[in-house]
Amino acid sequence: MAVTLVWFRDDLRISDNPALAAAADSGDDVVACYVLDEETEGIRPRGGASRWWLHHSLAALTATLEDLGIPLVLRRGAAAEVLPRLVDECSAHAVVWNRRYGLAERTADAAVKTAFSENGISATSYQANLLYEPWEVTSGTKEPYKVFTPFWRACLTFRTPRRPLPAPDTLHGPRLDSEGLDDWALPPTEPEWIRGLQETWTPGEAGAQERLDDFLDSGAEGYNENRERPGMQSTSMLSPHLRFGEISPFEVWHAAQDHKDTSTAHDIRAFGSELGWREFSWQLLYFNPDLATVNHRSEFDAFAWEDPTTADLSAWQHGTTGYPLIDAGMRQLHGIGWMHNRVRMATASFLIKNLMIDWRVGEKWFWERLVDADPASNAFNWQWVAGSGADASPYFRIFNPVLQSRKFDPEGRYLLRFVPELTEADNLHEPWKGSAPGYPEPIVDLKESRERALSAYKALPKS
Ligand SMILES: Cc1cc2nc3c(=O)[nH]c(=O)nc-3n(C[C@H](O)[C@H](O)[C@H](O)COP(=O)(O)OP(=O)(O)OC[C@H]3O[C@@H](n4cnc5c(N)ncnc54)[C@H](O)[C@@H]3O)c2cc1C
Known part of the structure; x- marks a missing residue:
């Protein structure tokens, strides 16, 4: 049977995952992989807390995919070297992934795509992690926006975010050798640090959905005012789940919109605009790849x-x-x-x-x-x-x-x-x-x- 390889990156979820959905809909066998790439030039190494999160998020995704019928294959190395090897091992005819927007990541993805195309392997990327592609919503002069308010206003009139895609019910595919997640030794070793993280968070898609439900049940009403009060549990605390793509902005957006009624309309609008700041940050990074190191002014x-x-x-x-x-x-x-x-x-x-x-x-x-x-x-x-x-x-x-x-x-x-x-x-x-x-x-x-x-x-x- 034909095989499609799904390359997971900042999208560690099965719901509203367009690359995974495309692979499932093709009827092919599916091989799912995650590549720990600490070798490609320019990709910023993760910090300690993020490494802890990644470990647990990958463990959660592995369990979810196993429930659907396939393993998550873990490999370490430069993506440009690891992926062609994986394609050879499972004789995949197609590779799919969801887009990333940092310059080093885009460059790496483009090189992988070109190499596959030259070898007759189809490589397709999808929009999954931003409501608007960074290049889509530009000002009247076709320049990227430099100020948030007109940017977000333009986004809202440009297009209503699409509805989320369902998770596949079942998947099938061959079992390839995988490296051991524990062997990657991602989490930091300070016990105090780990304890605080463990007591607060549940990385993974189920933890993300729970946070969203809790927020809509108890934090959304009054959000506009209460979000400024650090002593209250008034914001969603979805940021790490969004960062790792355990929940998509489309899922968050529509769940919030569906929750809207006359008494919460301004709260949901304020919450939506915070998601807008996330979009705006990514637009700026896309056009200013050295945003973390170079003064914009x-x-x-x-x-x-x-x-x-x-x-x-x-x-x-x-x-x-x-x-x-x-x-x-x-x-x-x-x-x-x-x-x-x-x-x-x-x-x-x-x-x-x-x-x-x-x-x-x-x-x-x-x-x-x-x-x-x-x-x-x-x-x-x-x-x-x-x-x-x-x-x-x-x-x-x-x-x-x-x-x-x-x-x-x-x-x-x-x-x-x-x-x-x-x-x-x-x-x-x-x-x-x-x-x-x-x-x-x-x-x-x-x-x-x-x-x-x-x-x-x-x-x-x-x-
Ligand atoms: C100095 C500084 C550093 C920050 N670093 C990060 C970071 O590394 N990662 C990060 O996700 N956010 C960062 N933020 C933005 C913001 O503080 C967090 O997104 C927010 O506190 C996350 O909490 P929440 O999920 O409860 O937010 P909510 O109020 O529930 O907002 C919902 C979502 O909107 C997005 N969002 C909200 N505020 C902002 C903002 N100002 N900029 C961009 N997106 C926003 C987040 O994805 C957030 O999860 C930083 C802010 C400051 C001032």
């Missing part, structure tokens, strides 16, 4: 960053800066591999503007520690906070962590959850103003450091 190249090897960086990373919101956020990240969006903005602003440490240093730390570390969203948001991005917060907007926690966590539910020693503090939001046993003194003065940052900004050449 080149005048920031002249910025006088502080030396990042100081104790300040370590205090930021470990949540001992003496500012409760910053410490709570960094400890949340350390503990569960995720941080609330408002606190991500505040902690990033503190690193860049109060400590004057290059945003790329923070981007790398988040990349290592976030379970949702995403090449587009992480880079885009760091540049957004720094002020160096295309659509960015103005540099002079410096988050004040005290005002932020007073406004968004007035009772200190979030602060106390991650910085329990503050239970004893007289003044929760400004502990240095009273007694706070066991809690560190602030490492910088907010006012002085703000002024220092503003003068450094004013010294930049004007664009």
